[in-house]
Amino acid sequence: SGVGASLITDGSPDGATTGGAPLEWGHLTVQVRGRRCRCGALGCLEAYTGAESLLARWAERGGGGDSVAGDEEDALAALLAAAGDGDPIALDVLDETAEYLGAGLSDVINLFQPERILIGGWAGLMLGPHILPAVREHATRYSLRHPAARVTIDMGSLGPDAVTVGAATLPLAAFFTTGGRRTPPEPTTEAPGWQTSLQTRGGSAARRG
Known part of the structure; x- marks a missing residue:
């Protein structure tokens, strides 16, 4: 129900051929002195686009009734159903969420210039069909x-x-990166030619002495 991201590139921090770098994207500040996030800071993206916050804002404006107090997934389904029925409060909350999410994505776009952004997670998959066009527009x-x-x-x-x-x-x-070994083999390095030559000469001098 929170907001996170993974940056997928051709390489990863652990040296694998592919991988994702985790980003605390949900704690990007999108509103100075804004809503209190569950991390303790003010104005985080998650405080406006996370499922918990979205439902809280719906309840604060008089929507949802008892459905908000139940399971988050059921409550979000109730909000989407209300929006589908034309409820102005539910529609307003979804519109606001789409704009904040689009603004948050714009920071990712400007910073990393990705080729593709995919929205997932249980909440994202529920919300996506309803707000994706608006999210694209705002982004x-x-x-x-x-x-x-x-x-x-x-x-x-x-x-x-x-x-x-x-x-x-x-x-x-990890298995394929290490070739199936429990610990990666130590790289073998060949001593430079000058060092081998000195060692050989030193040994010959000691034998002559």
């Missing part, structure tokens, strides 16, 4: 023109278990 509006023109923003295709699947690949990646 483009808040981004620099050149990096915004080369990026696509889509929904992830790994489903709600993407985190679990990703975690399961880590030991496999």
Whole structure:
């Protein structure tokens, strides 16, 4: 229900051929002196786009009733259903969430100039079909023109278990990186020619002595 990100590049910090660098993207400040985030700071992106915050804002404006107090997934489904029925409070909360999410993505676009952004997670997959066009629009509006023109923003295709699947690949990646050994072999380095020559001469001199 929080907001995180992984930057996928051709290389990874641990030396594997592919990998993702975790980013605390959800704790980017998007509103100075804004809402209190669960991390303790004010104005974090997560305080406006995380499922917990989204439901809290819906309740603060008089929406949701008892549904907000239940399971987060059920409560979010109730909010989306209310928006589908034209409830103005639910629609306003979704519109606001889409703008903050788009603004947050613009920072990623301007900083890293990615080719593709995928939105996932259980909350992202539920919200995406309802707010993705608006998110794209706001991300483009808040981004620099050149990096915004080369990026696509889509929904992830790994489903709600993407985190679990990703975690399961880590030991496999380590296995292939080390060639199946428990510890990587020490690299063999050949001594330079001058050092070998000196050692040979030193040994010959000692034998002559």
